[in-house]
Amino acid sequence: MPDKEFNGVINLDVRDSVPDWSPYVPPAAKEGAPNVLVVLYDDTGMATWSPYGGRVNMPTLDRLADNGLTYTQWHTTALCSPTRSCLLTGRNHTRNGIASLMESTNGFPGNSGRIPEDCATVGHILQDNGYSTFWLGKDHNVPEQDNAAGGSRKQWPLQLGFDRFYGFLGGETNQWYPDLAEDNHFIEQPYTPEEGYHLSKDLADRAIKMLRDQQASNPSKPWYMWFCPGANHAPHHAPQEYIDKYKGLFDDGYDAYREWVLARMVEKGILPEGTELTPFNPMPEEDANPADYVKPWDELSDDEKRLFARMAEVFAGFSEYTDAQVGRIIDYLEETGQLDNTVVFYCADNGASGEGSTHGSVSENKFFNNYPDDLAENLARLDDLGGPESYNHYPTGCTAAFSTPFQMFKRYSQYSGGTCDPLVIHWPKGIEAKGEIRHQYHHVTDIVPTILELAGLEMPEVYRGVEQAPLAGVSMKYSFDAADAPTQKKRQFYSMSGTRGLWQDGWKVAATHPPITGKGHFDEDEWELYHVDEDRAESKNLADQHPEKVQELVAAWFEEAEINNALPLDDRTAMEQLTLDRPTSEPTRSRYIYYPGTSAVPEGVAVSVRGRSYKIIADVDLSEGAEGVIFAHGSRFGGHALFIKDDKLHYVYNFLGIPPEQTFVSEPLTPGPHALGMEFIREGAGPYKESVGTTNLYVDDQIVASGEMRAQVGKFTLCGDGLCGGYDSADAVSRSYRAPFAFTGGKILGVAVDVSGESYLDLETEALAALARD
Numbered sequence: 001m002p003d004k005e006f007n008g009v010i011n012l013d014v015r016d017s018v019p020d021w022s023p024y025v026p027p028a029a030k031e032g033a034p035n036v037l038v039v040l041y042d043d044t045g046m047a048t049w050s051p052y053g054g055r056v057n058m059p060t061l062d063r064l065a066d067n068g069l070t071y072t073q074w075h076t077t078a079l080c081s082p083t084r085s086c087l088l089t090g091r092n093h094t095r096n097g098i099a100s101l102m103e104s105t106n107g108f109p110g111n112s113g114r115i116p117e118d119c120a121t122v123g124h125i126l127q128d129n130g131y132s133t134f135w136l137g138k139d140h141n142v143p144e145q146d147n148a149a150g151g152s153r154k155q156w157p158l159q160l161g162f163d164r165f166y167g168f169l170g171g172e173t174n175q176w177y178p179d180l181a182e183d184n185h186f187i188e189q190p191y192t193p194e195e196g197y198h199l200s201k202d203l204a205d206r207a208i209k210m211l212r213d214q215q216a217s218n219p220s221k222p223w224y225m226w227f228c229p230g231a232n233h234a235p236h237h238a239p240q241e242y243i244d245k246y247k248g249l250f251d252d253g254y255d256a257y258r259e260w261v262l263a264r265m266v267e268k269g270i271l272p273e274g275t276e277l278t279p280f281n282p283m284p285e286e287d288a289n290p291a292d293y294v295k296p297w298d299e300l301s302d303d304e305k306r307l308f309a310r311m312a313e314v315f316a317g318f319s320e321y322t323d324a325q326v327g328r329i330i331d332y333l334e335e336t337g338q339l340d341n342t343v344v345f346y347c348a349d350n351g352a353s354g355e356g357s358t359h360g361s362v363s364e365n366k367f368f369n370n371y372p373d374d375l376a377e378n379l380a381r382l383d384d385l386g387g388p389e390s391y392n393h394y395p396t397g398c399t400a401a402f403s404t405p406f407q408m409f410k411r412y413s414q415y416s417g418g419t420c421d422p423l424v425i426h427w428p429k430g431i432e433a434k435g436e437i438r439h440q441y442h443h444v445t446d447i448v449p450t451i452l453e454l455a456g457l458e459m460p461e462v463y464r465g466v467e468q469a470p471l472a473g474v475s476m477k478y479s480f481d482a483a484d485a486p487t488q489k490k491r492q493f494y495s496m497s498g499t500r501g502l503w504q505d506g507w508k509v510a511a512t513h514p515p516i517t518g519k520g521h522f523d524e525d526e527w528e529l530y531h532v533d534e535d536r537a538e539s540k541n542l543a544d545q546h547p548e549k550v551q552e553l554v555a556a557w558f559e560e561a562e563i564n565n566a567l568p569l570d571d572r573t574a575m576e577q578l579t580l581d582r583p584t585s586e587p588t589r590s591r592y593i594y595y596p597g598t599s600a601v602p603e604g605v606a607v608s609v610r611g612r613s614y615k616i617i618a619d620v621d622l623s624e625g626a627e628g629v630i631f632a633h634g635s636r637f638g639g640h641a642l643f644i645k646d647d648k649l650h651y652v653y654n655f656l657g658i659p660p661e662q663t664f665v666s667e668p669l670t671p672g673p674h675a676l677g678m679e680f681i682r683e684g685a686g687p688y689k690e691s692v693g694t695t696n697l698y699v700d701d702q703i704v705a706s707g708e709m710r711a712q713v714g715k716f717t718l719c720g721d722g723l724c725g726g727y728d729s730a731d732a733v734s735r736s737y738r739a740p741f742a743f744t745g746g747k748i749l750g751v752a753v754d755v756s757g758e759s760y761l762d763l764e765t766e767a768l769a770a771l772a773r774d
Helices: 059-066 080-089 122-127 199-217 240-244 254-267 302-335 375-380 396-402 444-454 547-563 574-578 763-771
Strands: 035-041 069-075 132-138 164-168 180-182 185-187 223-228 342-348 420-426 436-438 491-496 499-504 507-511 527-531 591-594 614-635 638-645 648-654 662-668 672-685 691-699 702-711 744-754
Touching (some): 080 122, 080 444, 122 444, 199 302, 240 302, 302 342, 302 375, 342 444, 491 547, 527 547, 648 691, 648 702, 662 691, 662 702
Parallel strands (some): 132 164
Antiparallel strands (some): 164 180, 342 420, 591 744, 614 638, 614 744, 648 662, 672 691
């Protein structure tokens, strides 16, 4: 709010004084300022969706594309958190302090994990200039230590200029049992999958409710809404009827899909005639990450083909179902007369995801616990894919297919497979062209300048007393009704986990450096050169033919790196990054106390029993018929719980969701005060580094059950299903009860978890989990 001088009259008596309201009235939006809806999907290659020629039907997106503009050279940072930071501020991701994952910060300005005050957000600018602001769905710009009930709220959405928030703070979440926060606090999901719950549907319901509330009270105000569904990030979850729509549509395999979709992309004008496919595995063998390898379709067994085709079907159903929920928002806007002056940006945050690795997974947490998937087990669960019993992700073959025709995928910022993403812009009042394609080169940093121009605003030079960093992007408005207008963007730099690239005036250099490998020796990187204006697929390396152009663009990269805090480069392995010493607000301790009636504690700040001996002891006072959960952490895909059922104490350790559950049960309990608990004594490691040892179940000072047990060394969940006292949140740890199975019939005084024993930690397994969150 600009400072205004008070021009009234102040005397002793208010009746003799003259008020002046002008310094205290918030600014109003400019007359006719449009509403803005940004729909941001996750992990989606450009060859995925129907407007681009892909096999995944997106009726809502088709509708918007048919009446709007489809962009073919819109780029992102190649990873989620960094891209989302650009959409928040309009500056490059390293200038925002978010060079990579929120879990891989390294203490340098470009990778601190905290957006600096000289990068004001679009939320703040619009909010301060008469807009209502809403954020729904994924965040993943909150540092892990702040993702907690007692953590700092400075990086939460409401503190970044948003009036309302409803969604999840981490990198992914279970779509059937999500980890939810509303405004500044955590909440439980409103109803169950059996009652029709799915996160995409819930987010659309909440979005419409927020808009209805705003229109009921302040219909003259324009609004900005950032709608970020969990799709298309793993786990791929969708209602069965949407999965069934794609039955058999991917049976021809991902090799055939690439050929088929390239022809469609050329036919639709997305790519020019003569565009060639790049190889499945283009990186030099000495540089390639083995987990990113694509196994040719004709080398797969029949069972693998059946499994991978089904995984693609589930992914497609997930994407279309979420598009249908976006369609409900669009229908609401049309029914209420708001669509005509609403600018819709429908896009994705990075290329298709390769985190499913070569073989895919029906339980992603196995991969992040260094535990192998079993093909026979996966096939036995084929019909579970997409439902609450699965936590699935497709293989890298599907990743490469949905990234056609480009090299590589998510994380590889030097190639368009990681950065070139779908974007459709729809604005009936402001765009005369309908159903046209735009080939101007643009980047995610261009969205904020576009929104500000459409709203008649500018990023201030000084905001809240802090001199602001200039916007990195350019407005795209010039392209709305000028198909042949030359690209106004002149240069864009890329940097991600050791990968580097730079586009300038239609040319691009790309360092052949693999991400997160610890290769180092950046001064020895080879630079490839592509004339993107003539070779959209980046299939022809022209470095030998134009060495002077390579030198020019590499020098430009270093100029941008200096401006945007991109140095030092960090390609250290996930394990090395995870074990960096980072300051936290809580000291490490060996004994944790939890009380009933508190919100679930996120895994990032909860006690870690992974890879170590531990004890859980609860002080309780039982009445006749007492039952329910005393302690629970995790879900059916990995977790443990201490509970009373049928008058008996139970401890269940659900190891990666692999049946049978490891269960220890007491004799019937008597009413009165008791110390109930268990201990796990770690005695070594199993063949896949899992902990093995002995578990004892205690009632008071007596061992009432004992036996061998194996325990995880990786996280129970990447997001959600936190530690609970007196109930089990979200997805139940054990099939012996239905969540929340709240404790009744007595009182829990407190639950202590002791981890003072010697610990063993498999850092490689921890690192795999950290990298999956984006």
